[in-house]
Amino acid sequence: MxxxxxxxxxxxxxxxxxxxxxxxxxxxxxxxxxxxxxxxxxxxxxxxxxxxxxxxxxxxxxxxxxxxxxxxxxxxxxxxxxxxxxxxxxxxxxxxxxxxxxxxxxxxxxxxxxxxxxxxxxxxxxxxxxxxxxxxxxxxxxxxxxxxxxxxxxxxxxxxxxxxxxxxxxxxxxxxxxxxxxxxPDDVARVALMEAHLLLQLERPREAVDALESVEESEADALRLLARLCAEDLSATDTLEQALARAQAVGRDTRDGARYQAIAAHAVQRGGDTTDGLAIMERALASQRILGEGDEVFHLSADLLWEHYARLGEREANRRQWLLGDDADWLERAAQLHSREPHLSRGILALVALRSPSPSGREQAHRQLGEQLARVEGHGQALLHALYLGEGPFGSPEQVPDPVRHLLVEQALEAGDLATASALMAGLHRPPEGVDPFDWGLRRARALILGGQEEAGIDGLYDVLSDVRRLEADPGDRFMQVMFDLQTVGRHDEALNLFQALAPRLVEARQRRELWFWTADSYRALDEHAQAARYYLRSAMAGNSTDLWGLSARFQAAQALADAGLVDDARALYEDLLERATEPGRRIMLRQRLQQLMLVD
Incomplete structure (x- = not known):
């Protein structure tokens, strides 16, 4: 063979x-x-x-x-x-x-x-x-x-x-x-599956077929079908027909279904380049996420799909006698084909994305291709992820073209996959077209911070601040939310520096009051209790010090003063709070705090 x-x-x-x-x-x-x-x-x-x-x-x-x-x-x-x-x-x-x-x-x-x-x-x-x-x-x-x-x-x-x-x-x-x-010899089925996996790995498919003789479970059936294709005991056409029928019978979104779809993709690879074959390969690649441990023989490389795309694109280019470099004509033709022949459209875009001599042409093609893939009904997001982050011409976040990175970042954030979002964001320094730079900068910083790339996230927050002189209520609140993430990961020194840079840009007095409180929290986390008390009190006095916020800030200040060894000041604050408290449970708690201070004395 x-x-x-x-x-x-x-x-x-x-x-x-x-x-x-x-x-x-x-x-x-x-x-x-x-x-x-x-x-x-x-x-x-x-x-x-x-x-x-x-x-x-x-x-x-x-x-x-x-x-x-x-x-x-x-x-x-x-x-x-x-x-x-x-x-x-x-x-x-x-x-x-x-x-x-x-x-x-x-x-x-x-x-x-x-x-x-x-x-x-x-x-x-x-x-x-x-x-x-x-x-x-x-x-x-x-x-x-x-x-x-x-x-x-x-x-x-x-x-x-x-x-x-x-x-x-x-x-x-x-x-x-x-x-x-x-x-x-009584353990036939288990050993047969293991042997078949190994024999396929060693490119000895006929022996794999023999090893699976009389084994009837579903995994054995898929292995046998793949082995017969590799051994040329079964034609690509017959294999494709059987694999698709069995995938339909067991359900495409099952592990068995994913195995059969992978076999169908291998059969397509042998049978020539068609738009129908491209659709089969797309579904197979998207279903790879369902496969589990031990399914490596059913693994598909994204290279297979990229190559199939490119060959379809080449066939169309040869028919129309296009030359690489005429990106505008290629992209226009892909857009025209999108609604009635989407797979051929993607073939043209893939060819431009991979082989155009123009960086801007490649970037536009990747953008259009990524947007098309993301909208494929049922499996578009999985397909986009597999094509750009699976084993293939890109395969790692730092190599994915910027326009597609933006799409993948949104997917990762929606899925709560902060590690992938952070890795994708690391090399991005400008927002996609039509997206507000402030909002995008905050999302980028948050993904980096929570994804473990804290230094890059902190730099991103400074970049966001450098582009604004005033922050109204809504953007100010969104910026503060990312600051809480920075505190959550324990970067309190950096949070204090950013709070200092943020304070003069906040328009609303309410937000400055909140900022002093969160500043105090960071000082407390750093065991700088006297400074924490100072900022808690600044927060309390920035408004009505007897409202709920002011009383809470004064209570925190009292505890910080006690931790700092300033017992008389702490006692004075607790006594004042006790006089104002009406709820029995809160009065009991304040008396307990005063008793604790007496023990310190």
Whole structure:
């Protein structure tokens, strides 16, 4: 078979069985039998419940409280340690799993050591460190067989095979799997899937078809169809027909559907360039987001779609005898085709975007192409993301053309993906056409700050301020919201400098009053309590110091004065607040604060 026509099917299989950890009560039942009386550790149950609803850090802190001595209470200590490792694994904190499991003493009961070492190997594989995983697995296989169940031993053998694949040693992985299949002929389906993945990776599709013989599950069916296409046992036309029919049957928006659509795209690649084929490839690329761990053989590169676009564009250009560089004519033709032949329109735009000698022409083509893609019904946003941020001519945020970056930033912000939004914003220094520079500058600064690029976000806020001399109520409020984000990430020194630059630009007295309060908050966070008290009081006195805002500011000032050691001033403020307070609960709290000051004296 001609290698130039062979679709890329690189990938790794994933061992699924070992990801399901035995329940701690089942694992420790033998240990509990040796106890004369055993009561469930309620802390473990509470921590696991917290972790399941997302409060992993709280759960880990709870487990760390009153940690039992492993020598005095070994069973209780092991139960808590297992819960800790499970919670770390549930949150994919694999480095911590490796570190924690490596410290388990080997003199612990053998069942517990086996469980922790297996979790260590699984974490190492999740981190892509196959060689280290084998270093953990070999002693288990050599010395642990007589102390472990057959299911553990099988899991270790499968993990060894996966570790070889992680190290780009597919032949060794295949050898390990075939030895496993010889020893465990009853485990046919699981091993067949793993073998098929490896054989496709090794470009041995006929053997993959043979390995999948009599395996009927859905993933096997997709693998078999792909292998038959690669082996040329099935024509591209027949493969395409079958793949589309099966994707429709199982649902395009399912994992199985995404697999079949990827196969359809590979068939299209072999069958020639058509607008119908382009539509199929677009849907397939957009559906890649649904695929999961272990679906690498169904992976599609964005390069395939870019190449298909460009070839359609070239065909139209040759028919009309256009020359590269006549960007205006090309872009006008693409606009004319947009409504009735959108895929051909996108082909023309892609060709200009990739090959025009004019930077402005490329930028306009990317803008029009990005806007078209984003509006594709049902999967436009996923397609835009996959085409520009997937494996292809761009592939990373800093390489995406500016007009498309703006579109992707909006998508990322809507999805709450601040890391992607921040990475895309980092290289942008001007807003898109028709967008207010002030609003865009604030969005950019906020995305950078919350996305971890705080210095760039701070510089962005100064850029925004440098372009305005006065801030009315609404823009002033929006700027202050980003300042709160800066305080949230702990950049209080920078917040103070920006508050100072912002103050003379605020038109409304209300906003200046609020600004003094938030300035005080930053001083307090920096343990500069006297300065905090000064600005709380400035905020209180900037308006009616007896209104709700003024009373709140004076209360905060009293606490800051107490923290600064200015006890008499704090007492005076608390006493004045007590005289004005009418709510019983607030009066009780103020008396408690005064009593605390008496203890300081």
């Amino acid at each position: 001609d290698s130039a026509k062979r679709p890329g099917v690189p990938g790794r299989f994933v061992v699924r069985a070992v990801t399901q950890v035995p329940h701690r009560l089942v694992l420790l039942c033998l240990l509990l039998l040796c106890m004369t009386s055993a009561q469930a550790d309620r802390v473990v149950d509470e921590a696991m419940a917290m972790a399941r609803v997302g409060a992993a850090e709280l759960a880990l802190n709870l487990l760390a409280e009153d940690m039992p001595d492993p020598r005095a209470e070994p069973v209780r200590w092991m139960e808590r340690e297992q819960a800790r490792i499970e919670i770390l694994g549930m949150n994919s904190r694999w480095e911590q799993v490796v570190e924690r499991t490596a410290r388990i003493p080997v003199e612990m009961p053998v069942e517990f050591v086996i469980w922790t070492r297996t979790r260590q190997a699984h974490a190492l594989i999740a981190l892509g460190r196959g060689h280290e995983a084998r270093d953990v697995l070999r002693p288990l296989i050599w010395f642990g067989r007589h102390n472990a169940s057959e299911s553990w031993f099988r899991s270790w053998r499968r993990l060894v095979a996966e570790s070889y694949d992680l190290d780009d040693r597919p032949e060794d992985a295949l050898t390990a799997l075939r030895r496993y299949r010889f020893d465990y």
